[in-house]
Amino acid sequence: MATDKRALPDRDPAVSTLLSRSPHDLAEVMDDFGHIVRRRPQAVFRPASARDVADLMRWAAGRGLKVAARGQGHSTYGRAMAEDGIVIDMRALNVVRQVLPDRMVVDAGATWNVVLDAALVRGLTPAVLTNYLELSVGGTLAIGGIGGTTFRYGLQTDNLLSLDVVTGDGRELTCSENENSDLFDAVRAGLGQCGIMTQATLRLARAPERVRRFHLFYADLHSLTVDLRTVLADGRFDYLQGAILPGGTGVWRYQLEGVAFYDGAAVPDERSLVAGLSDQRRAAEVSDLAYIEDVRAFARLETLLRSNGQWFNPHPWLLTFLPGSSAERIAGDILDGLTDADVGPFGRITYYPVFTAAMRTPLLRLPDESIVFPFNLVRIPASDEAAQTADLIARNRLLYEHIRSAGGILYPVSAFPMSRDDWRDHFGPRWSFFSDAKRRYDPLSMLAPGYELF
Ligand SMILES: Cc1cc2nc3c(=O)[nH]c(=O)nc-3n(C[C@H](O)[C@H](O)[C@H](O)COP(=O)(O)OP(=O)(O)OC[C@H]3O[C@@H](n4cnc5c(N)ncnc54)[C@H](O)[C@@H]3O)c2cc1C
Known part of the structure; x- marks a missing residue:
């Protein structure tokens, strides 16, 4: 069972200073690389920390608002949008926190280009890279992340040591194979349904010259x-x-x-x-x-x-x-x-x-x-x-x-409507695990409404 590492009482967060309703900011998040679906949120939220994301989740819950994280907006069918809700622009959470010989701790809003630059300085690289590197760490971990070395090393989600996540009910949790493993399994390739990744510990390998x-x-x-x-x-x-x-x-x-x-x-x-x-x-x-x-x-x-x-x-x-x-x-x-x-x-x-x-x-x-x-x-x-x-x-x-x-x-980076029955069919034997995790971590079903999954 998950333990809440943030034992603070629910407070009225000062989220409003981080919310933007400017037409320019709204227009940006109403579109994505697909340029097919457009959904207008009430506001764009720009967090400076995981705590801000947790505060936003509680604030939005009190108002019955849907919330979608947005990395680089390279989805193709409105999956990072939230009609009449809040879009969290993750781009400000983009700092490489630590690089060790076998791993890197990085904010989930960083792009893979940022990850690669910091790794290569030390002669290291993520074992699996997507073909395009201007995708965010959180955005590809939400779907899997496949590349030319996948046949040997799996997906980017298979090369992940741990994650810091803000759940739909506003808890800040760390998860890995050994800690809150149900959350780890629900968030990796979990289409943003159970939590917002704020930080990732990625496995690194030696980079070839x-x-x-x-x-x-x-x-x-x-x-x-x-x-x-x-x-x-x-x-x-x-x-x-x-x-x-x-x-x-x-x-x-x-x-x-x-x-x-x-x-x-x-x-x-x-x-x-x-x-x-x-x-x-x-x-x-x-x-x-x-x-x-x-x-x-x-x-x-x-x-x-x-x-x-x-x-x-x-x-x-x-x-x-x-x-x-x-x-x-x-x-x-x-x-x-x-x-x-x-x-x-x-x-x-x-x-x-x-x-x-x-x-x-x-x-x-x-x-x-x-x-x-x-x-x-x-x-x-x-x-x-x-x-x-x-x-x-x-x-x-x-x-x-x-x-x-x-x-x-x-592979759920695709542009056509999916019904709930399609999704249930897609997840097959994993559906009951996934829907249980959704109830546990996002009980008000606020997160990532763009998939129309739950
Ligand atoms: C040119 C191009 C090349 C590509 N090449 C590859 C490839 O080689 N391999 C591959 O696997 N994919 C590839 N993709 C697909 C890409 O990995 C996905 O579309 C990915 O989701 C885009 O990342 P993003 O940061 O733009 O995410 P966004 O579009 O911003 O978000 C995608 C989804 O992830 C969720 N999300 C974003 N950030 C977080 C977070 N921090 N926590 C939780 N959920 C979050 C969003 O809510 C949304 O549901 C490619 C896409 C493009 C446009």
Whole structure:
């Protein structure tokens, strides 16, 4: 049972000085990276400490208000919004508190770029990084956090030693595998339903100095899948992803991305890294980069999309996991019905295998197989036309139903409406644990209303 480490009487908090109702601040939090859903809160709250967050929760409870934490607002369907409620802007809680040889204590509003900068100074890195590093620590821990090293190290939520959380009923608690473990399990990949993370202790690993990155291209989905399975099984790469890219001529390009880490002069042997693979070798792109350049590679795409305006278009993404045993068939069926326009010229369909044994976060739902494939429609439309967005959202719903009926599972960073029955189905055997935790830690059901989950 959880113990309250803050034994102060409930006081009337001075939250009002931290609340903003300025049109500019409200407009910012009424939008997100999806640019699809808009919900107007009463106010934006800017905490300077976890105590402020706890005070806000009590204050909002007394007024019957919903509350959503917002990290960087890179959700795609209003999940960090609170209609007529309060949005907590977590960006001010962004301090790296401590870096030790194996761990870092950091505020949950910090971005992964801030985490990485502080770690790299000491030759360290988080074991798992998302492709894009301008996401907040709390924002990715609320969903899981998957990256190219997940096949080996799991999710970001699997590389977490402890969390400081403010629960829905305003308690400040620390949780880990050994302390308040039910809260730890309910908050990691818990979609912000049971508490607001204010601080995280992240596991760190030694950072490689350099990487050798391979982009290998394939004639079709089958040959890509075969080689993805081969390199997953033999572990020749330290980072593995794959993607189906729009070719610009109505033809897909099938890409394996493998990265080998190295230090100093111990340059990996290129030939053995690609030995036995059936890619179109002459099309292969091989680069040698500092580790920091490699993990920040997405920033170049962001700059491009900001300059061509596509960063600001709607992003009706659909992110899922396919069962490994039928991933190629399901992906192939879906690809048959898609064209370049479904993802846009700079979009992609992420497709690669990961071992499920590495992923142990209880609320992250996965097909029950030893290998699953993230299968993500990363849609970056070239226009902001409303009819097209509505069509893509409707298609997301149909694709979700198709994938679900084939044994696939949603990664809940997706843009389409989910009913409570959908969520109950999604969490399956974990539903009763999750709803019990919700009752225990957020009894008034105030938190993260954007998921429409409870
Ligand atoms: C360009 C881009 C690339 C991406 N790449 C990856 C990737 O490689 N791997 C991957 O796994 N995901 C990826 N994502 C998805 C991303 O991880 C999620 O959308 C994540 O939730 C965004 O973080 P954020 O800080 O913007 O969160 P927000 O959008 O601000 O919030 C997301 C959810 O988390 C909740 N939340 C935020 N902060 C906290 C907190 N401190 N405590 C409790 N709940 C909180 C919010 O209430 C909301 O429900 C990507 C997204 C984008 C836009």
